[in-house]
Amino acid sequence: MIEIVLVDDHAVVRSGYRRLLSAEADFEVVGEAASVAEANALLQRCTPQVALVDLNLKGSSGLEVIAGMLARQPALRVLVLSMHDDAGHLAQALKAGAHGYLTKCSEPEEVITAIRGVMAGRRMLSRDMQALAPLDSEEGVHGLKPREFELLRLLVHGESVQDIASQMHLSPKTVLNYLTLIRQKLNAENDFKLMHLAARSGLVDFGMPLMA
Numbered sequence: 001m002i003e004i005v006l007v008d009d010h011a012v013v014r015s016g017y018r019r020l021l022s023a024e025a026d027f028e029v030v031g032e033a034a035s036v037a038e039a040n041a042l043l044q045r046c047t048p049q050v051a052l053v054d055l056n057l058k059g060s061s062g063l064e065v066i067a068g069m070l071a072r073q074p075a076l077r078v079l080v081l082s083m084h085d086d087a088g089h090l091a092q093a094l095k096a097g098a099h100g101y102l103t104k105c106s107e108p109e110e111v112i113t114a115i116r117g118v119m120a121g122r123r124m125l126s127r128d129m130q131a132l133a134p135l136d137s138e139e140g141v142h143g144l145k146p147r148e149f150e151l152l153r154l155l156v157h158g159e160s161v162q163d164i165a166s167q168m169h170l171s172p173k174t175v176l177n178y179l180t181l182i183r184q185k186l187n188a189e190n191d192f193k194l195m196h197l198a199a200r201s202g203l204v205d206f207g208m209p210l211m212a
Contacts, residue, residue: 002119005031005046007039007065008054008081013104017052017081020108027115036060036068043072050115053098055082055089060168063146066096077118081111087132088141088198090125092149100124141197144185151178155191156198 004021006014006029014032021027030046033039035058051069055062066078079100080093090101099118102110106126114124125132144152147168154164161179165172188194 001028003030003048004050005048006052007033009034009058039065050077052081061150063096070097102126
């Protein structure tokens, strides 16, 4: 029996995946979590083989959840199920330790196949993400640490420093320090250059092609 936990902040999404997975005779959903705190508590109560994890969670990034879950249970196989279909999120998820990455547009059969694949030790990507792999480069946005990447993602989507601080449970000063570090890492002298780099990595769409 393959024991699975679901980590997603939308109850209706968890319910849908639970129904899908429960139809497989050798799958058992042994727990659900909607937040970072719930995910941590869940792994104190059970030792699943597979975790299906969304990247957008209340209170933190799913990237940090992945790293935390694997630190607690190294044998866990993590499969991301996300609305994000860009190379930046894929690279960061794999860097955090995810064993597979599917978008939420994936067919139900892809989810079933991916779970069996990661259990067999294979890296599983949905069809719409396969063209973006392999992602072995550490250059640019892909080279940021998960928390830096999440902070940049919030910034380029219009969040203020105060909003970012609140969402990531940081002080505004710490957020500004992170932004300075990110600019240094990306060799971006201003926020326009940051936006340019983020757009080239698929984090934000300006609605027009960017010049190289």
